[in-house]
Amino acid sequence: MTTQPITWLSSQTYSDILYETAEGIAKITINRPERRNAFRPETVSQLIDAFHRAHHDNAIGAIILTGAGDEAFCAGGDQKVRGDEGYIDEGGTPHLNVLDLQMQIRRCPKPVVAMVAGYAIGGGHVLHLVCDLTIAGDNARFGQTGPRVGSFDAGLGAGLMARTIGMKRAKEIWLLCRQYDATTALDWGLINAVVPVDQLEAETVTWCRQMLQLSPMALRMIKAGFNADTDGLAGIQELAGNATGLFYMSEEGQEGRNAWLERRAPDFGKYRKRP
Ligand SMILES: CC(C)(COP(=O)(O)OP(=O)(O)OC[C@H]1O[C@@H](n2cnc3c(N)ncnc32)[C@H](O)[C@@H]1OP(=O)(O)O)[C@@H](O)C(=O)NCCC(=O)NCCSC(=O)CCC(=O)c1ccccc1C(=O)O
Numbered sequence: 001m002t003t004q005p006i007t008w009l010s011s012q013t014y015s016d017i018l019y020e021t022a023e024g025i026a027k028i029t030i031n032r033p034e035r036r037n038a039f040r041p042e043t044v045s046q047l048i049d050a051f052h053r054a055h056h057d058n059a060i061g062a063i064i065l066t067g068a069g070d071e072a073f074c075a076g077g078d079q080k081v082r083g084d085e086g087y088i089d090e091g092g093t094p095h096l097n098v099l100d101l102q103m104q105i106r107r108c109p110k111p112v113v114a115m116v117a118g119y120a121i122g123g124g125h126v127l128h129l130v131c132d133l134t135i136a137g138d139n140a141r142f143g144q145t146g147p148r149v150g151s152f153d154a155g156l157g158a159g160l161m162a163r164t165i166g167m168k169r170a171k172e173i174w175l176l177c178r179q180y181d182a183t184t185a186l187d188w189g190l191i192n193a194v195v196p197v198d199q200l201e202a203e204t205v206t207w208c209r210q211m212l213q214l215s216p217m218a219l220r221m222i223k224a225g226f227n228a229d230t231d232g233l234a235g236i237q238e239l240a241g242n243a244t245g246l247f248y249m250s251e252e253g254q255e256g257r258n259a260w261l262e263r264r265a266p267d268f269g270k271y272r273k274r275p
Pocket residue numbers: 034035036038071072075076077078079080087095096097098099119121122123124145146149151152153154
């Protein structure tokens with residue numbers, strides 16, 4: 001595995017995020033360091049666009065989600081644009097759209113790695129949680145603040161966290177609103193690795209390079225399998241859609257299409273013998 005430095009190419013311009021690619025990896029960076037990378041509606045819309053771009057780019061096999069600078073991965077919803085009905089966009093409309101982004105990350109067929117330096121707090125903490133893997137710098141701090149600031153994420157923020165680290169610890173995080181350091185997060189199984197913060201990107205890229213050596217279809221199927229029960233019928237739909245895609249690639253699936261196009265009865269006889 002190469003340990004060569006990576007050279008990112010910036011290929012899309014957004015106001016709140018950065019989108020860069022290199023070596024089959026897309027790096028999506030929340031770029032609001034002056035607000036500890038808290039997200040406003042425009043940030044979330046741009047993240048959704050960037051994940052769509054990475055999903056549909058055939059050259060991309062792994063995605064990194066991170067925050068600009070070393071102070072924070074993401075401090076959750078931007079409380080300074082929070083109105084009485086949600087987070088207010090530049091046109092004055094209230095939103096709660098980070099839930100769409102959470103599901104998009106889970107449904108993305110490519111592995112998504114959270115690269116966490118500094119704070120992953122509130123909705124920012126849930127964002128790293130919904131990623132497939134989390135690599136943290138040794139300065140990382142994790143926690144929820146919802147019950148302190150008048151918010152809660154009782155969906156994936158509660159249920160997926162409990163499935164990840166256990167019910168008692170998940171409840172502790174939400175009911176006490178404490179912060180936890182990277183060593184504790186690793187010990188709890190909340191993250192995958194801790195490295196000195198100055199080695200964070202190199203380590204994350206090493207993990208991505210390793211996944212890029214593996215079968216994309218196998219990674220896609222196993223990700224959908226991991227998420228299927230937590231996501232309910234929508235999770236089974238994702239897994240089943242992948243299975244349909246594989247079936248389309250088979251001779252048996254193509255015989256059905258060919259027979260219809262050739263206006264003849266399909267001959268599936270030779271496929272019945274599989275154990
Ligand atoms: C993250 C901190 C612990 C960092 O502390 P520190 O290093 O001391 O820095 P500060 O001086 O506090 O902050 C620096 C600077 O950044 C601004 N800032 C930080 N966080 C935010 C924020 N969340 N919103 C707006 N601005 C922020 C801060 O004001 C400073 O700027 P100044 O100009 O000096 O004022 C600490 O900053 C901290 O605790 N931040 C708040 C964390 C928080 O409570 N986040 C919100 C949690 S609730 C949430 O995220 C819900 C949103 C959500 O995801 C959701 C949930 C359920 C359904 C739907 C949704 C949805 O769609 O939104």
